[in-house]
Amino acid sequence: MATTEEIRAGLAELVNEVTGIDADDVQLDKSFTEDLDVDSLSMVEVVVAAEEKFGVTIPDDEVKNLKTVGDAVGYIEKQQS
């Protein structure tokens, strides 16, 4: 069972791979669009990569609710439990 920090760090790596954003900037309180400037299409790429990495399913309808890194980490934790 991955810890919150492990999921955050894993997600940060994916955000870095897709967008080039420094993984250290991808913290729980950061908004994907406003703080990190991840656009909607990059978000889809991050989501698909996260599904593969964490073995979860994140439907399109759910993606728009994942405003912050913390929202995404929380969703993945819930799916994994």
Place this chain on the structure above:
Amino acid sequence: MTTPSTAIKAPETLRHTAVLGIGSYRPSRVIPNAELVAAIDSSDEWIQQRSGIIERRWCAEDETVQSMSVSSARDALAYAGIDAAQVDCVVVATVSHMLQTPAIATAIAHELGTDKAAAFDISAACAGFCHGVAMASDFVRSGTAKYALVIGVERLSDITDPDDRGSAFIFADGAGAVVIGPSDVPGIGPVVWGSDGEHYDHIRQREDWRDVVASHSPRMPHLTMKGNEVFRWATYEMAKVARETLDKSGVTVDDLDVFVPHQANMRIVDAMARALRLPPHVAIARDIAYQGNTSAASIPLALNAMVESGEAKPGDTALLIAFGAGLAYAAQVITVP
């Protein structure tokens, strides 16, 4: 099985097929992003970032679905060294010929000077061209036709909503054609095709014609699209289809010289190339930057641009993959003519 009262003769041998020639037509009007941004409260930078489109080609009044088709088909015939009179089948893939019947293919076949070639349109939207190639190849393979023309043609500017933020900057006009005929060795691999009708409304004509007529202020029905959902499907589901297509043809990504995905959006092209882990030697079509998304016409337009620039050479192995409204898709490996 029922016993026939009389034996019916049918061909028993199959032959190999290949793309023998290619041609395309780019409309005369160059429309930069700057011309579209006011209506959708956007910017050149935003459009380029979201789509990779710098400018697109739109038709002038006299550049019609028929005229573009005939022009691209003549170039493809000249490339192949085949006379129009030898063509016995004309398949036209389009969704933007605004006269519903008859099929535009018959008028095109006549104007080209074919000798009563079988001619019909197919409706598979952005996937139309690869559907046409698959069908024409099988017609030639089985002897139903000897030389077939496949034309992808669109005038999407007629059905683009200039006020729709998600699509006004995407769609464009143009035509591309190939000649398919017999070959000593296989030049067209087996098609992988299918549909996902559960998502039939992801990309569609927004209004039914009958509702348009009934409305108080009738206007041309427009295309509408769910961008993020389409992006996800196109990038990841289509990467799987691309892999299956290579497998069926016995081709690896290392064998591949050219990758021509439907030019839907540069971000899809890039993400799909990453998902497929294409080696750096594979030339990737990026015609969308200056042409826009021309639906059924995009693959032959993009491939022909690569042939003309020398990026794709005769004999190269190319993967074509088309996908779009339906949702429908089709893909095959071909040898570049």
